[in-house]
Amino acid sequence: xxxxxxxxxxxxxxxxxxxxxxxxxxxxxxxxxxxxxxxxxxxxxxxxxxxxxxxxxxxxxxxxxxxxxxxxxxxxxxxxxxxxxxxxxxxxxxxxxxxxxxxxxxxxxxxxxxxxxxxxxxxxxxxxxxxxxxxxxxxxxxxxxxxxxxxxxxxxxxxxxxxxxxxxxxxxxx
Numbered sequence: 001x002x003x004x005x006x007x008x009x010x011x012x013x014x015x016x017x018x019x020x021x022x023x024x025x026x027x028x029x030x031x032x033x034x035x036x037x038x039x040x041x042x043x044x045x046x047x048x049x050x051x052x053x054x055x056x057x058x059x060x061x062x063x064x065x066x067x068x069x070x071x072x073x074x075x076x077x078x079x080x081x082x083x084x085x086x087x088x089x090x091x092x093x094x095x096x097x098x099x100x101x102x103x104x105x106x107x108x109x110x111x112x113x114x115x116x117x118x119x120x121x122x123x124x125x126x127x128x129x130x131x132x133x134x135x136x137x138x139x140x141x142x143x144x145x146x147x148x149x150x151x152x153x154x155x156x157x158x159x160x161x162x163x164x165x166x167x168x169x170x171x172x173x174x
Contacts, residue, residue, distance in 0.1 A: 045083075046138065148167060
């Protein structure tokens with residue numbers, strides 16, 4: 001089990017921004033850690049708000065696994081229920097509650113994205129409906145929580161679409 005986090009986790013976003021994951025969200029995510037051999041992957045979406053200065057983004061809530069999701073030891077398939085919930089929250093909040101990205105677990109101490117993760121993230125960026133140009137992707141391991149940022153890329157170079165750039169975010173403090 002990882003050390004209990006007593007504060008928010010803040011990730012650095014270039015050039016001077018930050019993604020804030022409040023302690024209550026970290027606590028919710030940690031409930032799904034795969035610490036036992038028979039624990040299955042879990043996941044959901046990240047919802048929150050971006051402050052007017054465009055430098056600070058806070059995750060206010062997450063979805064947790066729905067019965068319609070498919071879960072195994074090494075995979076998680078997110079059902080449409082997560083999307084439906086995000087749309088509902090966006091409408092209820094008059095556009096204040098934003099879709100910020102995805103989260104899931106890995107049965108490893110220090111989580112590393114798989115090729116399937118990169119495909120899923122690329123699809124979320126290229127086909128997703130969201131404000132701004134970035135989404136965030138959190139993976140919860142058995143010892144660390146890590147986050148990546150992906151940017152929407154819609155330009156071409158010599159007729160070839162450029163791949164999305166995913167950058168692991170550094171923890172400012174926790």
